[in-house]
Amino acid sequence: MRTTLFRIGTPALAIGCLIMIFLIATNRELPAVAWNVILNPANFQSFKILFISIILEAFPFILLGILFSALLQVFVTDEMIRRMMPRNPVAGVLVGGLLGIFFPLCECGMIPVVRRLIRKGMPAYIGIVYLLAGPIVNPIVFSSTFMAFRTSPEIAYARMIAAFVIAVLIGLLLSRFMKQSPLRTDGRHAAKGVAHFHHENNVRVHDHLQSNPHLHNTIDFKKGRIRSKISSTMSHASEEFFEMGQYLLIGALLTAVIQTVVGRDVLVGFAGEPMFAYPFMMAFAFILSICSTSDAFIAASFNGIFQPGPLLAFLVFGPMVDFKNTLMLMSTFKLRIVALLIALTAVLTVAATLIAEVIL
Amino acid sequence: MTTTQHLIRFLLLAGFAMLIVYLFRTGDMTLFIAPKMELLVKLSAIGLYAAAIYQLYAALKARRKSHAADCDCDHQHSSSRTKNIFVYSLFILPLTLGFLTPTGTLGSALAAKKGMSFTGNEMISRSATETSSDPVSLSTKGSSGNNNDNTLDELFPYDEYTVDHARLAKQLYEQPLIVVPEGRFIETLTALDLYRDAFMGKEIEISGFIYREEEMGEDRMAISRFAMNCCSADALPYGLLTTWPKANEYAEDDWVKGTGKLSISNYMGNEILTVELTKIERIPAPASPYVYPDLEFGF
Numbered sequence: 050m051r052t053t054l055f056r057i058g059t060p061a062l063a064i065g066c067l068i069m070i071f072l073i074a075t076n077r078e079l080p081a082v083a084w085n086v087i088l089n090p091a092n093f094q095s096f097k098i099l100f101i102s103i104i105l106e107a108f109p110f111i112l113l114g115i116l117f118s119a120l121l122q123v124f125v126t127d128e129m130i131r132r133m134m135p136r137n138p139v140a141g142v143l144v145g146g147l148l149g150i151f152f153p154l155c156e157c158g159m160i161p162v163v164r165r166l167i168r169k170g171m172p173a174y175i176g177i178v179y180l181l182a183g184p185i186v187n188p189i190v191f192s193s194t195f196m197a198f199r200t201s202p203e204i205a206y207a208r209m210i211a212a213f214v215i216a217v218l219i220g221l222l223l224s225r226f227m228k229q230s231p232l233r234t235d236g237r238h239a240a241k242g243v244a245h246f247h248h249e250n251n252v253r254v255h256d257h258l259q260s261n262p263h264l265h266n267t268i269d270f271k272k273g274r275i276r277s278k279i280s281s282t283m284s285h286a287s288e289e290f291f292e293m294g295q296y297l298l299i300g301a302l303l304t305a306v307i308q309t310v311v312g313r314d315v316l317v318g319f320a321g322e323p324m325f326a327y328p329f330m331m332a333f334a335f336i337l338s339i340c341s342t343s344d345a346f347i348a349a350s351f352n353g354i355f356q357p358g359p360l361l362a363f364l365v366f367g368p369m370v371d372f373k374n375t376l377m378l379m380s381t382f383k384l385r386i387v388a389l390l391i392a393l394t395a396v397l398t399v400a401a402t403l404i405a406e407v408i409l
Numbered sequence: 410m411t412t413t414q415h416l417i418r419f420l421l422l423a424g425f426a427m428l429i430v431y432l433f434r435t436g437d438m439t440l441f442i443a444p445k446m447e448l449l450v451k452l453s454a455i456g457l458y459a460a461a462i463y464q465l466y467a468a469l470k471a472r473r474k475s476h477a478a479d480c481d482c483d484h485q486h487s488s489s490r491t492k493n494i495f496v497y498s499l500f501i502l503p504l505t506l507g508f509l510t511p512t513g514t515l516g517s518a519l520a521a522k523k524g525m526s527f528t529g530n531e532m533i534s535r536s537a538t539e540t541s542s543d544p545v546s547l548s549t550k551g552s553s554g555n556n557n558d559n560t561l562d563e564l565f566p567y568d569e570y571t572v573d574h575a576r577l578a579k580q581l582y583e584q585p586l587i588v589v590p591e592g593r594f595i596e597t598l599t600a601l602d603l604y605r606d607a608f609m610g611k612e613i614e615i616s617g618f619i620y621r622e623e624e625m626g627e628d629r630m631a632i633s634r635f636a637m638n639c640c641s642a643d644a645l646p647y648g649l650l651t652t653w654p655k656a657n658e659y660a661e662d663d664w665v666k667g668t669g670k671l672s673i674s675n676y677m678g679n680e681i682l683t684v685e686l687t688k689i690e691r692i693p694a695p696a697s698p699y700v701y702p703d704l705e706f707g708f
Contacts, residue, residue: 091518091662097506098515098641102441104503105429106640109449112456196704200570283463290460291418291496298499308642313524343639346702349530 092309099305106340107157107297107373114158115293118165119285123278131170138174142220145178146186146213153187155340156374157297161289164232164381173231174223181394182216184341184368185209194364197345203409204357205345208364211401215365219393231386233379296380300373304338311336326359327399334367335375341368358406366398414493415468421500422461428507429454437512439697442640445704514698515635516662517620520646525620525631527650527681529599564607573706574600582607586668589615594700595636595647601671605682608671613684615649616666616692619659624677630656632667632684637699644699650676651684664694 135141154162159180167176184190186209194205330351339347344367348360370391378387429450432438442450564582567575578600581587587608589597601608617632625631633648635641651667652674659665669686676683 089518091513091516093510094513095515095519095522097510098440098512099519101503101507102640103642105432105441105450106446106642108425108429108453108457109446112453116456280463283460284467287418287422287460287463290422291500295496295499298503302499302502304642309519309522312522337642339643340639343643346638347643347645 096305096309099308100301103301103304103338103373104298107301110155110158110340111161111293111297112158112290114154114161115286115289116282117154117158118161118289119282121162121165121169122285123282125169127170130166134171134175138172138221138224141172141175142178142217142224145175145220146182146217148179149183149185149187152183153189154183155342156184156368156371157293157340157377159183160374160377160381161293167230167232172224174220174227177223177231177390178216178220181219181369181390182212185212185365186216190341190345190368193342194345197349201357204361204364207357207361207405207409211361211365211398211405212369215369215394215397215401218397219390222393227386231382233381233383292380293377296376297373300338300376304336304372307336323356323358326355327362327402330355330359330363331366331395331398334363335371337367338371338373339367344368356406357409358402361405362398362402365402366394369394369398412468412472415464415471417497419461419464419468421497421504422457422464424504425500426454426457426461428504429457431508436696439699440512440514440641443637443699443701446639514694515641515644516618520620520633520635520648521622523645525622525633525646525648527631527648527676528602529597529647530595565604571603574603577706578604578607582611585612587611587613589613589649591634591695591700593703593706594634596703596706598647598649602682605671605673609673611671612668613649613671614666614668615651615684616695617648617664618694618698619661619663619665620646620648621656621661625650625656627657628652628654629674629676629683630659632665634700635698637701641699647700649684650674650681651686653686653689659689659691664692666690666692 135144152162163176163180166179167173191205191209194208195202198204334344337344337347345364348363351360351363375387375391378390382390429438432441433447433451438447438450561579561582565575565578574596577593577596581597581600582604587597587601601613615632617634620631620633622631629650629652631648631650633646635644635646637644651669653659653667666689667684667686668688669684672683672685673680674683675681
């Protein structure tokens, strides 16, 4: 458990430091001044409203994701998942990319579901493709993008296509080169032979202490009565709520601080240089961490300042990788995989949106 | 997991559920999320309550079995205490903020950070229509009606993307006093800006909070609102620049209703639609400080 603290603590501190460095570099203010900025009453109000509103807005989706994941755990056997998944990696990746159309979850709800699916035997690369494409390639996000960019509907189409292509490319790469499980704890307890680093192992240990007939193996599963199934679902769900919730809260906290402290004028300074416009809009999407259902409206407010290319980069990169969900990803996947995913997504987003800019 | 931990989790889950109920009761929920999200948030309160009750049940169960729990899992208690304190205090923070600190509204401070828009929706800006193909041709084709319609169509040329704003602009044009409505705040500002030439000299009334930038000087200020889509993290400020000789008598974030004539003024090198105020009065802050995009607009 101590290692878990370091695992959360170190990246969180590192990110905190990066933010401080960014503030110092852009405003030439001391960090102490940044704290004064937060503590001034008007900014405190903005911070509080943003912080709580991000949490409240994410709750329904995260709860839905957790519930869905717990139901998968209790009611769907590994065998069923394995049978449903295509054998062929190409087919699998394509299916993963389109899964969002049938299960439109947003990025916060998706991580517990994908983790569960991978643990239950879905090939990890398919899970990751779903994780990347799902928050964009789905009907809800398409309609909100279409609405926000009513005067240039091609943006909505380009967003869907670019996201799908990027996710599929990453999935194909991973299916070739990723041999180990990307999940954080899978290799771990095998290597160390110690079960306690890992919450699910804890759940197993503790649940049977709690006398509940446990449902992890199929024999129990068949015998299990409704009551114990419900109980098991609830147990998984509330465990996951606290596990995912802590990352959501850290993400919401830092997002609210950043939105309160860093002004758009600082950001718009980058708009003129196309060299900077792409990385800038992606960094901005990363920092904002807004749900993919409403980010199109933010992007639309930048129209006229930015070319379609950088706007598209914002729309494609943000839902795939942002501040809030990076923290959540780190709770689930190995750090190396998270870093690799962010890097690949960033590079491919720039490439895809540059191409789109030329076509549009 | 110990009884205490289950109880802490019970309290936190119940706390969040109660925070949601509390915010709905006090009416403060509108400050955080848009009306279309309200049902979902209410449902999540039910989910949180259910999880809380489960934790209570698990706590009672763990207590009965506490002698058994001692054997296998106490090894982690000491080492995980720091982490638990860290995690649980993270969950306590929003609860404390939500229950114990008074809730204000978003105002100038955040508007300055988010960047005020003086031209309505930037998607449908004048520059966008100027570059689009031959806006007038479509409208002249479409107007086979009487003379009156023809002149209106000439005033409000449109293409396929601005047709709805042109229709709104025509409605606004026929009003002796244009009152910027809450329901279509952004759409109205967009239509006014799009067809600003037609609206020169028209009477307009707009309510909102005062927003000011240094460059505005002593006789200019903006009357503005925050427009929210889902939650206040995606709220963006929209406003109209106004001129008033004694503008500095109004503090930032004061709520006012201003009436005046539409004109153009030069602000930071851009020609900006401006209201030359003839009358201004303070008003109480409205129940919901936000405006929401009209999702049915144009459908």
